[in-house]
Amino acid sequence: MSDVLKDLQPGKVFEYFEAISAIPRESGNEKAISDYLVNFAKNLGLEVHQDAVNNVYIKKPATPGYEHLPAVILQGHMDMVCEKNKETVHDFEKDGLKLFIDGDWIKAEGTTLGGDDGIAVAFQMAILADNTLKHPAIECFVTTDEERGMTGVANMCPEYLSGKILINIDNEKEGEFIVSCAGGAKAYSTLNFTKEPVCEGSSVSKITINGLKGGHSGAEIHLERANAHILMGRVLKTLSKKGTFQIVKVEGGSKDNVITRECEVWVATSNKEQVATVVNEMETIFKAEYAVQDPEIVMTCEDVTAEMTVTEAMDAASAQKFINYLLAVPNGVMGYAQHIKGLVETSLNLGIVKMEDDCIRFASAVRSSVVTRKAEILARLEAVAQSFGMAFEVKGDYPAWQYNENSRLREIAVELFEKMYHKAPEVTAIHAGLECGFIAEKCPGLDMISIGPDLEKIHSPEERLSISSTRRVYEYLLQLLENLAVY
Ligand SMILES: [Zn+2]
Secondary structure: OOOOOOOOOOHHHHHHHHHHHOOOOEOOOOHHHHHHHHHHHHHOOOEEEEOOOOOEEEEEOOOOOOOOOOOEEEEEEOOEOOOEOOOOOOOOOOOOOOEEEEOOEEEEOOEOOOHHHHHHHHHHHHHHHOOOOOOOOEEEEEEOOHHHHOHHHHOOOHHHOOOOEEEEOOOOOOOEEEEEEOEEEEEEEEEEOOEEEOOOOOEEEEEEEEOOOOOEOOOOHHHOOOOHHHHHHHHHHHHHHHOOOEEEEEEEEEOOOEOOOOEEEEEEEOOHHHHHHHHHHHHHHHHHHOOOOOOOOEEEEEEOHHHOOOOEEEOHHHHHHHHHHHHHOOOEEEEEOOOOOOOEEEEEEEEEEEEOOOEEEEEEEEEEOOHHHHHHHHHHHHHHHHHOOOEEEEEEEEOOEOOOOOOHHHHHHHHHHHHHHOOOOEEEEEOOOOHHHHHHHHOOOOEEEEOOOOEEOOOOOOOEEEHHHHHHHHHHHHHHHHHHHHO
16 A cells, blocks of 8 residues: 555544545445445444445444433545546556645546545544544444435435434535535426428428527526527427427437527428528527526527428427427526525426427426425426326436524534634535435434535546645544534
């Protein structure tokens, strides 16, 4: 084993970080690191459990004077995203990471560092191994497969945990406390159609919307950018009021969690000039509406009659339903949280519109930090689908971590932070999923917070972990455990 980090403080944290960096641990390949943690606990004489999906649970008793307090769960994930530069030769199944120090940063040569979330594992190991600390009973809960879809935590065994307080160590910003996350689901609606012949003498116009900024449907939904599907619905609706046309082909977005940047629809028409005029008019309208948040919207209308032989189109009744669905379907921000300024509480994004031979499939990614509001949005989507006679289905449900008005842990953590650093921490929530959502569902009533040291450019070969921040956050964590005496 190398000892690149041997002179850094806190010594145990960096020693363990280096040790686990030598063990390949890509999501889905966690058996070795999981077994390593089990052996680590056994060597310390601690109670340890490993479940069917290789999650590890290690228990350390309370120190004297802390026996009456509820146990504290320390939580993080053992797996990492494995990305490398093209020129780097590295086998993520066999090779350990090659760590190096660059000023205040730890990096890995040409690969991701796995600071996300290896630093949580190192913190947990250091706390388990240190008998000079003061703390309530500790339960280290180290999960697998967080990065691919949280299947580790989804299959956790809550019976191995008895704690009432949980500190998640998977945040990448020192001084920021996450206290809530969104839950979500994917809602699928399907519109079946039949085909009818294209009217004699029609030409085919291709309507294109592009130039949109798009973005992530969780992290960027509050920017209120345009969604190309929704814009296309408005264009087609306007067109349908002016005259008749047939829908030949639709190409939209393909990822439910991406705000759609492009949409193309081919229409058969006897009046291509009218189509072009409407497209022009709508472009002007959209440019005005989105001048601030999406100024590069471009709409074009091309006569493509010469390029394609078109004999069939969608039946007229279904085409009308398709257009009306794009207008009726709720989309975008549905509400902001009241306890944290600027936080989106509930949103959805129509990310997928896919035409197949006899149907069009729609998928919206729904998110909310409030369980009942997610249910409400799903019910609205179902209602819209039903009213158009469309099939409806929900998949990929993941739970929220709801904001806790009366979190004693948050109070203690904030007070301690202010005392140590003479400034207020940033207490915030994210409009995306975290493992805490699953844990909240499996272990109701847990008082939770998410913290971590500064990590930058995670999930990329440029990933780096701040040494000084790691030291401060570890000191803070130890102090927080000690201060839980007043919980
Ligand atoms: Zn992570």
